[in-house]
Amino acid sequence: MSKGMLLFFFFFVALAGSVCPEEVKPKNIFILAGQSNMAGRGGLNTPKWDGKIPFESNPNPNILQLTLNKSWVQAHEPLHVGIDYNKTVGIGPGLPFANAILAKDPSFGVIGLVPCAKGATKIKQWALGTDLYKRLVERTKASLQSGGKIQALIWYQGESDTNKKADAESYKSRLEKLFQDFRRDLNSPDLPIILVAIASAEGPALMETVREAQLSINLNNVKCNDAKGSHFNTDKLHLDTASQVLLGQKLADTFLSTFSH
Numbered sequence: 001m002s003k004g005m006l007l008f009f010f011f012f013v014a015l016a017g018s019v020c021p022e023e024v025k026p027k028n029i030f031i032l033a034g035q036s037n038m039a040g041r042g043g044l045n046t047p048k049w050d051g052k053i054p055f056e057s058n059p060n061p062n063i064l065q066l067t068l069n070k071s072w073v074q075a076h077e078p079l080h081v082g083i084d085y086n087k088t089v090g091i092g093p094g095l096p097f098a099n100a101i102l103a104k105d106p107s108f109g110v111i112g113l114v115p116c117a118k119g120a121t122k123i124k125q126w127a128l129g130t131d132l133y134k135r136l137v138e139r140t141k142a143s144l145q146s147g148g149k150i151q152a153l154i155w156y157q158g159e160s161d162t163n164k165k166a167d168a169e170s171y172k173s174r175l176e177k178l179f180q181d182f183r184r185d186l187n188s189p190d191l192p193i194i195l196v197a198i199a200s201a202e203g204p205a206l207m208e209t210v211r212e213a214q215l216s217i218n219l220n221n222v223k224c225n226d227a228k229g230s231h232f233n234t235d236k237l238h239l240d241t242a243s244q245v246l247l248g249q250k251l252a253d254t255f256l257s258t259f260s261h
Contacts, residue, residue: 025146026064026072026112032079032094033126033136034157036119037196037227039084040077040092041238042245049090053077056245057095062102065094066114070142075113083115091241092117096248097154097255104256114143122160122167123174128181137185152192152255153182156227158210159237162201165209172213179219192221192259194251199227200237223258225250 032038043050057077065075068082075098078089098111116136118125126132140150161167175195183191197214201207215224230243239247 023072024061024064024110026143026148027109028151029112029114029143029148030094030098030151031114031116031136031140031143031153032092033116033153034155034196035117035121035160036084036087036237037159037198037200037239037244038092038094038117038154038156039080039087039115039119040090040094040244041119041233042091042241042243044088044090044238045234047088049078049088052091052241054091054096054241054245056099056248057091058099059095060099060102062110063095063098064110064112066112066139066143070139072112072146079113080115080117084117084119087119091244093154093156093244093248093251096245097251098248100249100252101256104252105260108260112143112146112148114139116140117156120160121157123157123171123178124167126157126178127174128177133178133181137182140182140186150186150188150191152194152259153179154194154196154251155179156196156198158198158214159201161210162198162203162206164203165206168203168206168209168213171210172217175213176217176219179217179222190221192223192255193219194223194225194254196247196251197224197226197228199230199239200232202237221259223254225254 059076063075064072079094080089094113197211
């Protein structure tokens with residue numbers, strides 16, 4: 001082979017290696033919303049995340065996440081970096097949830113996770129017209145541009161509504177209104193919703209008030225998973241990594257047994 005031919009060969013190989021395959025698009029989309037335990041604090045017993053990723057949270061080429069700039073990339077921990085801004089994030093339930101679905105149903109198709117959670121937020125901060133609500137709807141609609149289907153909204157929030165009696169007592173009506181508004185804005189009145197009943201609280205005396213509201217939500221296609229029995233970081237407020245993994249697996253079981261056809 002001549003020197004010119006050799007150079008052409010190496011140029012062609014380098015060019016071929018830089019060509020990206022056809023972009024993978026998610027078929028089944030899940031919205032992850034709420035506050036810090038949805039965003040993920042697993043592995044945060046110090047101000048820094050410990051960087052430990054459990055097997056159940058490993059990346060999978062069939063699990064994507066919607067980035068801050070609304071593009072799809074392969075999902076990786078921590079999912080909520082940049083979304084739960086000004087916070088240190090760690091392991092959450094999202095990747096264990098998606099991995100559990102694909103382990104139990106390998107034919108399910110590519111999953112797209114849409115991180116939307118924001119730590120230390122009350123339910124009223126998610127109401128129609130708020131910045132968080134607008135971002136939730138905007139990111140959800142952006143996720144649909146690739147042609148997938150929203151399979152469910154997964155909601156884990158409420159710890160911040162245990163500080164004041166008025167917030168705790170109005171929680172149920174505010175949560176039901178949020179779900180109804182979200183469904184209406186997506187033109188999906190029967191959108192499946194899986195919510196998590198809190199197992200920790202900023203104001204422990206009012207935790208049961210919020211839990212009762214969550215466990216008694218009276219809307220169609222809404223299921224509640226109870227986080228009671230979880231283990232926590234040293235702050236006694238945020239689920240540790242093992243409990244985040246277990247919660248994700250429970251959420252997957254609920255989705256597959258209730259909403260998957």
